[in-house]
Amino acid sequence: MQELLTFTIIGLSTGAIYAVVASGLVVTYTTSGIFNLAHGATGMLAAFTYWQLRFDWDLSAPLALFITLFILCPLFGLLTERIVMRGLQGTTEVVRLSVTVALFAFMIGLANTVWPSNGSREAFLKFFEGNTIHIGGINVSWHKLITFGCAVVVAIVLRLLLFRTRMGVAMRAVVDDRSLTELNGGRPNRVAMFAWALSAMLAGLAGILLAGEQQLNIEPLVLLVINAYAAAIIGGLKSLPRTFAGAAVLGLLDAYYLQFSDNSWFPQSFMGFGLSGIRASIPTIVLFVALLVRPQSRLRAGTVRFREENKVPSWNTAVLGAVSLIVVVVGISGMLTRSNTLFLLNGFTLAIVALSLVPLTGYAGQMSLAPLTFAGLGAVAMSKLPGDGNLLTLLAAITIVAIVGAAVALPAIRLSGIYLALSTAAFAVLVTKLIFNQRQTFMSGNISVPILDIPFIDINSPRGRLILSATAFSLLGLGVIALRRSRLGRRLIALKDSPVAAATLGMNLTQTKLAAFAISAGIAACAGALAGDKVSPQQYDFTQSLPIVLLAVVGGVGTVGGALFGGLLLGGNAVLANAVPSLKNITKIMPGLTGITLGRNPSGATSQISEKFRPLLNRWGIISFSALGGVGIWALDASRIISHWAFFIGGVFWFLAVMPNLIAIIDGTSQRRWWASAIALTGLAISLGVDWDQAVDSTGKRLLSLILLVAIFGVGTQRVAENAPRIHHSSPDLLGLDVALTPDELDNVERELGVTI
Amino acid sequence: MNTPILELRNIRASYGSIEVLHGVNLTVGRGEVVALLGPNGAGKSTLIKVASGILRPSAGQLMIAGRDATGASANALARAGLCTIPEGRGIFPNLTVRENLLMATYSGHKLSDIEHSTYARFPRLAERRSQLAGTMSGGEQQMLSLARALATDPVILLLDELSMGLAPLIVSELYQQVAAIAAEGVSVLVVEQFARTVLGVADQAVLLAHGKVQAFGKASEIGEDVLASAYLGS
Numbered sequence: 001m002q003e004l005l006t007f008t009i010i011g012l013s014t015g016a017i018y019a020v021v022a023s024g025l026v027v028t029y030t031t032s033g034i035f036n037l038a039h040g041a042t043g044m045l046a047a048f049t050y051w052q053l054r055f056d057w058d059l060s061a062p063l064a065l066f067i068t069l070f071i072l073c074p075l076f077g078l079l080t081e082r083i084v085m086r087g088l089q090g091t092t093e094v095v096r097l098s099v100t101v102a103l104f105a106f107m108i109g110l111a112n113t114v115w116p117s118n119g120s121r122e123a124f125l126k127f128f129e130g131n132t133i134h135i136g137g138i139n140v141s142w143h144k145l146i147t148f149g150c151a152v153v154v155a156i157v158l159r160l161l162l163f164r165t166r167m168g169v170a171m172r173a174v175v176d177d178r179s180l181t182e183l184n185g186g187r188p189n190r191v192a193m194f195a196w197a198l199s200a201m202l203a204g205l206a207g208i209l210l211a212g213e214q215q216l217n218i219e220p221l222v223l224l225v226i227n228a229y230a231a232a233i234i235g236g237l238k239s240l241p242r243t244f245a246g247a248a249v250l251g252l253l254d255a256y257y258l259q260f261s262d263n264s265w266f267p268q269s270f271m272g273f274g275l276s277g278i279r280a281s282i283p284t285i286v287l288f289v290a291l292l293v294r295p296q297s298r299l300r301a302g303t304v305r306f307r308e309e310n311k312v313p314s315w316n317t318a319v320l321g322a323v324s325l326i327v328v329v330v331g332i333s334g335m336l337t338r339s340n341t342l343f344l345l346n347g348f349t350l351a352i353v354a355l356s357l358v359p360l361t362g363y364a365g366q367m368s369l370a371p372l373t374f375a376g377l378g379a380v381a382m383s384k385l386p387g388d389g390n391l392l393t394l395l396a397a398i399t400i401v402a403i404v405g406a407a408v409a410l411p412a413i414r415l416s417g418i419y420l421a422l423s424t425a426a427f428a429v430l431v432t433k434l435i436f437n438q439r440q441t442f443m444s445g446n447i448s449v450p451i452l453d454i455p456f457i458d459i460n461s462p463r464g465r466l467i468l469s470a471t472a473f474s475l476l477g478l479g480v481i482a483l484r485r486s487r488l489g490r491r492l493i494a495l496k497d498s499p500v501a502a503a504t505l506g507m508n509l510t511q512t513k514l515a516a517f518a519i520s521a522g523i524a525a526c527a528g529a530l531a532g533d534k535v536s537p538q539q540y541d542f543t544q545s546l547p548i549v550l551l552a553v554v555g556g557v558g559t560v561g562g563a564l565f566g567g568l569l570l571g572g573n574a575v576l577a578n579a580v581p582s583l584k585n586i587t588k589i590m591p592g593l594t595g596i597t598l599g600r601n602p603s604g605a606t607s608q609i610s611e612k613f614r615p616l617l618n619r620w621g622i623i624s625f626s627a628l629g630g631v632g633i634w635a636l637d638a639s640r641i642i643s644h645w646a647f648f649i650g651g652v653f654w655f656l657a658v659m660p661n662l663i664a665i666i667d668g669t670s671q672r673r674w675w676a677s678a679i680a681l682t683g684l685a686i687s688l689g690v691d692w693d694q695a696v697d698s699t700g701k702r703l704l705s706l707i708l709l710v711a712i713f714g715v716g717t718q719r720v721a722e723n724a725p726r727i728h729h730s731s732p733d734l735l736g737l738d739v740a741l742t743p744d745e746l747d748n749v750e751r752e753l754g755v756t757i
Numbered sequence: 758m759n760t761p762i763l764e765l766r767n768i769r770a771s772y773g774s775i776e777v778l779h780g781v782n783l784t785v786g787r788g789e790v791v792a793l794l795g796p797n798g799a800g801k802s803t804l805i806k807v808a809s810g811i812l813r814p815s816a817g818q819l820m821i822a823g824r825d826a827t828g829a830s831a832n833a834l835a836r837a838g839l840c841t842i843p844e845g846r847g848i849f850p851n852l853t854v855r856e857n858l859l860m861a862t863y864s865g866h867k868l869s870d871i872e873h874s875t876y877a878r879f880p881r882l883a884e885r886r887s888q889l890a891g892t893m894s895g896g897e898q899q900m901l902s903l904a905r906a907l908a909t910d911p912v913i914l915l916l917d918e919l920s921m922g923l924a925p926l927i928v929s930e931l932y933q934q935v936a937a938i939a940a941e942g943v944s945v946l947v948v949e950q951f952a953r954t955v956l957g958v959a960d961q962a963v964l965l966a967h968g969k970v971q972a973f974g975k976a977s978e979i980g981e982d983v984l985a986s987a988y989l990g991s
Contacts, residue, residue: 169856176849179811183843185835185863
């Protein structure tokens with residue numbers, strides 16, 4: 001009995017922390033519709049800041065607390081809202097979630113940079129360390145009591161704030177009707193800033209309390225938020241009382257499990273699988289169950305316009321792109337060093353994983369946070385299945401994982417948006433904890449995935465594997481485009497655009513969603529199955545999935561090019577970190593930083609870039625000229641006139657800075673034309689003429705020079721050559737009748753209608 | 758004294774690249790009730806959005822009491838005494854009646870005053886003060902949205918499609934309230950698709966079609982033939 005009471009108190013105190021975290025999540029979700037995955041990371045940063053002030057700089061505890069919780073946390077919240085979140089109105093849930101993922105990555109990078117984990121540091125002490133109080137025959141530490149008290153205070157304050165003050169009522173009013181709030185005279189932006197500041201304070205409080213209980217480490221503090229998700233979901237992301245109840249239940253479950261699992265009768269394994277991972281999985285299991293018993297998400301009627309838009313490439317473009325990708329990779333693969341080959345290979349593997357998100361997230365609008373988990377399952381299947389890596393084994397592995405993907409989706413299919421995303425996250429964590437971390441799965445920490453065995457072709461080298469993965473990406477990419485142009489593809493788009501309209505037309509939403517999940521899981525499995533090397537479970541951890549999702553969305557998750565861009569960027573990031581140690585810290589933050597720009601351009605980077613290349617496609621003369629230029633640069637390299645580096649930099653310059661501007665140069669007025677050509681040629685001459693191997697001493701500096709060259713000469717050419725845009729702003733009633741269409745407009749209209757190739 | 762309280766000068770407004778208003782001029786004098794008429798898609802609601810500051814015009818000027826207010830935010834205009842009841846129901850469905858009235862206090866009035874004046878005019882709202890506004894009937898919801906206009910003593914009132922989805926009897930009751938507001942000297946710009954319901958209340962009428970003003974004049978002078986040709990196309 002005594003023991004039970006002890007564990008109840010421990011459980012309630014843990015639950016109190018969950019409650020504080022979860023209430024912060026609910027506050028921002030209800031006011032801005034953004035589910036903040038970075039909430040735990042905010043708490044982690046606050047805990048570190050408090051530690052810095054209190055234990056490293058020896059401030060008194062009240063002062064350190066005041067500075068952290070009442071100055072820095074609210075400031076951080078305000079800035080987050082102002083700089084990052086405000087741009088996100090009118091974007092899809094996918095983009096909003098990705099931005100919080102970006103923030104998450106950014107903060108972890110920041111913490112790793114400022115407080116590297118290798119140095120020894122002063123201990124993080126509990127409040128009134130060592131002091132306990134005697135209640136009902138057991139000793140309770142002051143820290144636990146304070147934790148509990150904090151939760152009670154937070155509950156009361158939030159209740160009063162939300163229902164008794166105008167600010168609180170306005171916070172709820174903004175959710176109901178943003179523009180009406182303005183018409184009443186309220187300032188929605190100010191309300192949102194207040195909500196984010198409040199939420200950051202709650203996260204900070206929870207972080208500091210938890211750091212006292214555990215140790216000051218980045219990971220447990222960040223993952224704390226996953227436990228709190230469960231509590232927030234129990235509260236329906238809305239009701240604070242139910243959120244608090246959910247948090248208490250979670251805390252108690254954890255404590256009681258701890259108590260009972262010590263007993264001898266408690267099973268240590270089940271069907272050969274060890275159960276040691278269970279305790280850590282409790283919140284995830286609760287989350288999963290809470291999601292499953294949620295009422296079916298209602299289909300929303302009415303037109304929803306999103307800011308993202310993606311064009312479907314024509315077959316010509318797709319095939320041209322696929323072939324040129326393979327040609328380019330084959331061409332340059334011979335010049336790369338072994339380590340760079342491996343990095344590029346890694347980039348393509350990540351690109352395939354990102355590609356798996358295109359049909360699911362880009363087309364069907366269903367968010368998944370577990371793409372790497374399916375890749376991991378693919379790797380496991382490839383290595384365990386008989387056949388030693390022949391094509392049949394690959395097919396079998398893909399099929400199995402696709403079936404698993406559909407099976408996982410089946411219970412979660414009733415959910416949509418954020419709930420679906422969280423259930424995939426829960427799945428990923430469960431698979432990692434209960435399957436990947438098992439001895440049976442990964443024998444001694446890693447398994448070797450056999451290299452794909454294609455008759456008559458030997459690919460047993462890094463270069464071979466690189467070409468294989470680039471080919472695989474090209475073929476899968478063509479497959480995805482074929483899918484988009486098929487009947488099923490149109491159904492996926494319908495599912496994203498308007499589930500209500502699709503359902504009323506008689507479309508089976510469940511089947512369509514299952515198909516999307518199965519296809520996505522199958523593509524991801526390919527990435528794992530083609531690994532062709534030793535792999536470890538860490539590679540497929542849930543936290544590794546987040547940057548991929550993020551960069552796929554940054555690249556543009558609606559397009560195959562976006563997946564390639566995202567994958568290569570993530571791979572390239574590793575190259576940069578390796579080549580320039582001084583940039584290592586920046587590369588940790590970089591994925592986060594790129595994601596934060598999403599609010600400004602939710603369609604992704606590739607849609608912007610491809611917009612520049614689109615006009616080229618109608619003019620075969622210019623395409624041939626561009627290709628000729630590329631071959632010419634390659635020939636210079638092949639005949640040893642220029643170095644590999646000059647080839648690389650010149651080639652990229654040609655592609656990014658010269659090609660998009662060719663039309664503008666040709667169509668420009670004679671004077672502008674000469675200036676623009678002169679600028680472009682100067683840039684090209686510099687990139688080809690400089691002896692990069694001698695003149696610049698490190699890879700990083702060469703890459704930086706490349707970026708500078710493209711930025712200065714590319715943008716310069718564009719600015720000089722550009723014609724004034726000729727877009728009519730007349731009413732569509734008149735356009736084409738009273739006012740003639742310009743050639744540009746005609747071109748655009750035909751493209752929209754799909755009447756040209 | 759003759760400066761109009763609200764004046765739109767050559768206003769152009771567009772959604773994306775599609776222009777909806779092609780140079781609209783409109784004035785509402787002090788104490789005047791101006792009816793804005795026009796068929797579906799004429800740009801009436803867009804014009805209200807521009808006048809209330811929700812939508813920034815792409816060209817032209819928005820003058821309020823003789824001062825240039827182009828580009829001012831909707832909330833600043835609202836606090837300055839421009840009260841807008843938007844299309845549909847101008848209420849927060851998930852807040853209680855009382856909380857809806859609390860939102861009206863941004864105008865600078867005390868909650869107790871607002872409550873007092875509202876419940877005096879609409880006793881039915883007093884009974885429902887702790888009920889969620891979204892669960893009331895359509896007429897009651899529209900009363901609540903008008904209550905803001907009545908209690909906060911605005912300088913000018915913009916009304917968008919008050920009659921939408923309501924029974925004719927309730928509509929005429931609501932327009933009596935509008936007439937009462939106007940009688941207190943508040944200038945009103947009222948959008949209405951059903952011309953006859955509003956022409957009895959209005960001093961002036963403006964007929965909008967295809968994003969341009971087609972006709973304007975005294976409300977009593979707008980003839981059936983002008984309306985018919987604008988609504989049906991001639």
